[in-house]
Amino acid sequence: MHLFFTPTVEAHHSQFILNEEESKHAIRVLRLTTGDTLCLVDGRGGWYTAEILDPHPKRTTLHISSVQQNYQKSPYFLHIAVAPTKSIDRLEWFIEKACEIGIQEITPIICEHSERKEVKVDRMIKVAVAAMKQSLKAYIPQINPPVSFSQFLKIERPLDITPYIAHCIEEEKFYLNDSAKPGGKYLIMIGPEGDFSKREIQQCVEAGYTPITLGNSRLRTETAAITSCLEISLINR
Structure with a gap:
């Protein structure tokens, strides 16, 4: 199955023209030609089946034969606010795997103990698009610009979202799978390699966040983030 990310396609379109980059990939790389079938996703839940009418390497024209909206829509909403890792490769690994498992929003947060203060949002979006296509999904998560913890x-967060903060300090905490309910909306904060500061944890608790533990092991930032994704996915299976 050949899948193309085309955010400008709309449900009312009967024909669509691939941009030059996607046209070149379809015709020059994949060697597709007239009559061949491919699929388009818009990143908003739309899944389009299309047939090549004109295999032009710069502007391939397609006939859209069918449209599915809300394709494999997740029964839950997950927003993870995660401190960027010192090695950007590990943050990108998290984004890739989170997209494969299922996530709706990601926000990089700069904390007191953060070693990395900057991230390239465009690069993060490219990783998310590639993961969406590889895992045959029709939704791409919203990736926000980095902001400070404060x-x-x-x-202002939605009233129906349940906020959590995962940290390593020894105090009363709950297991995520004992607290989160199926079909919910969840916000989970994951700290940097040096963990959240005590002040940050206290600020979260005062703001209504539930402290959680992800087990007895001390996890890397990206491991804690992907563990959270997986637990929420399993709760909603």
Whole structure:
């Protein structure tokens, strides 16, 4: 199955023209030609089956034969706010795997103990698009620009979302799978390699966040983030 990310395609379109990059990939790389079938996704849940009418390497024209909206829509909403890792490869690994498992929103947060202060959002989006296509999904998560921890806490969150903070300090915490309910909306904060500071944890608790543990092992940032994704996915299976 050949899958193309085309965010400008709409459900009412009967024909669609691939941009030059996608046209070149379809015709020059994949060697597709007139009559061949391919699939388009818009990143918003639309899955389009199309047939090549004109295999032009710069502007391939397609006939859209069928459309599925809300394709494999997740029964839950998950937003992970995660401190960027010192090695950007590990953050990108998290984004890739989270997209494969299922996630709707990602926000990089800069904390007191963060070693990395900057990330390239465009690069993160490219990783997410590639993961969406590889895992045959029709949704791409919203990836927000990085914000400071204090700024993030000031952002008004939806009333129906349940907020959690995962940290390593020894105090009363809950297991995520004992607290989160199926079909819910969840916000989970994951700290940097040096963990959240005590002040940050206290600010979260005062803001209504539930402290959680992900087990007895001390996990790397990206491992904790992907473990959270997996637990939420299993709760909703």
